[in-house]
Amino acid sequence: MKRILGTAKGQKTRCRRESMLLYAVTDRTWLGDATLAKQVGAAIKGGVTFIQFREKHLDKEAFIREAKEIREVCMNYQVPFVINDHADIAAAIDADGVHVGQKDIDALDARRILGEDKIIGVTARTVEQALRAQEHGADYLGVGAVFQTNTKADAVEVKRDTVKAICEAVDIPVIAIGGIGEDNVLQLAGNGLCGIAVVSALFARPDIEQAARNLKRLSEKMVNQ
Numbered sequence: 244m245k246r247i248l249g250t251a252k253g254q255k256t257r258c259r260r261e262s263m264l265l266y267a268v269t270d271r272t273w274l275g276d277a278t279l280a281k282q283v284g285a286a287i288k289g290g291v292t293f294i295q296f297r298e299k300h301l302d303k304e305a306f307i308r309e310a311k312e313i314r315e316v317c318m319n320y321q322v323p324f325v326i327n328d329h330a331d332i333a334a335a336i337d338a339d340g341v342h343v344g345q346k347d348i349d350a351l352d353a354r355r356i357l358g359e360d361k362i363i364g365v366t367a368r369t370v371e372q373a374l375r376a377q378e379h380g381a382d383y384l385g386v387g388a389v390f391q392t393n394t395k396a397d398a399v400e401v402k403r404d405t406v407k408a409i410c411e412a413v414d415i416p417v418i419a420i421g422g423i424g425e426d427n428v429l430q431l432a433g434n435g436l437c438g439i440a441v442v443s444a445l446f447a448r449p450d451i452e453q454a455a456r457n458l459k460r461l462s463e464k465m466v467n468q
C-alpha cells in the first residue's frame with residue numbers, strides 16, 4: 244500500500260531525493276597509495292551526493308577510526324554519511340545513519356538504536372521486503388544487484404520488472420546498486436529510481452573525480468528520462 248510521505252511543510256525528511264542521485268559505497272580494494280579520505284573527497288568534488296562506509300575486512304578499532312575520518316570529510320562537504328551494517332557504531336560516532344540488509348538488524352531495531360533523526364537505508368530485493376522496510380521506518384531502499392558485479396560475492400540479481408514494481412509500491416526513494424557503470428546507467432531509466440549506488444565504477448577508476456562527474460550526469464539523465 245502506498246503511503247504519503249515527504250516534503251509537505253512541517254514534515255521531517257531525513258533523506259532528500261536529490262541526495263540519492265549518486266550514492267557512493269566505499270571499498271578499500273583499489274586504494275593503492277591513496278587514503279580513503281582522499282578518494283571520498285575526490286568523489287564528492289566530482290558530484291557524489293551520499294556516502295556509505297562499507298568495509299568488510301577491518302577490525303572494530305580500525306573501522307571506527309576510518310569511519311570517523313570519512314565522517315569528517317562528509318561533514319565538511321555536507322554530504323550524508325551512513326555506515327553499512329553496524330547501527331551501534333553509527334550511533335557511537337554520530338554518523339547520519341546506517342544501511343542494513345535483509346540479514347542484518349531490522350529497520351525497527353535500527354531506529355530504536357539511532358533515534359528519530361537518523362537515516363535508515365534498507366536493501367530490498369522483493370516488493371514484500373520493500374513494503375516491510377517502509378512500514379518499519381526505512382528512509383530509502385537500495386535494490387540490487389541490477390547487473391552482474393564482481394564487488395559482492397553473494398550478490399543476487401534483481402530483475403528490471405522487480406525494480407519497477409518496488410519503485411511503484413513505495414513512497415520512499417529507491418536507488419539501484421550492483422554492476423552499474425557509465426555504459427549501463429541509462430538502461431535503468433523509466434523505472435522510477437531516484438539514483439544509483441556504485442562502488443567500482445568510482446573507486447576502481449584512476450580519476451575518481453571525473454568518474455563521479457560522468458556518473459552524476461548520467462544518473463540525472465536516467466532519473467529524468
Ligand SMILES: Cc1ncc(COP(=O)(O)OP(=O)(O)O)c(N)n1
Nearest residue numbers: 327342343344345366385386420440
Ligand atoms: C545502497 C545499498 N544497497 C544495497 C546494499 C547491499 O546491502 P546488504 O544486502 O546488506 O549487503 P552488504 O552491503 O552488507 O554486503 C548496500 N550495501 N547499499
Ligand SMILES: Cc1ncsc1CCOP(=O)(O)O
Nearest residue numbers: 392394395421422441442443
Ligand atoms: C554492495 C552491493 N550490494 C549489491 S551489489 C553490491 C556491490 C556493488 O558494487 P559495484 O558497483 O562495484 O558493482
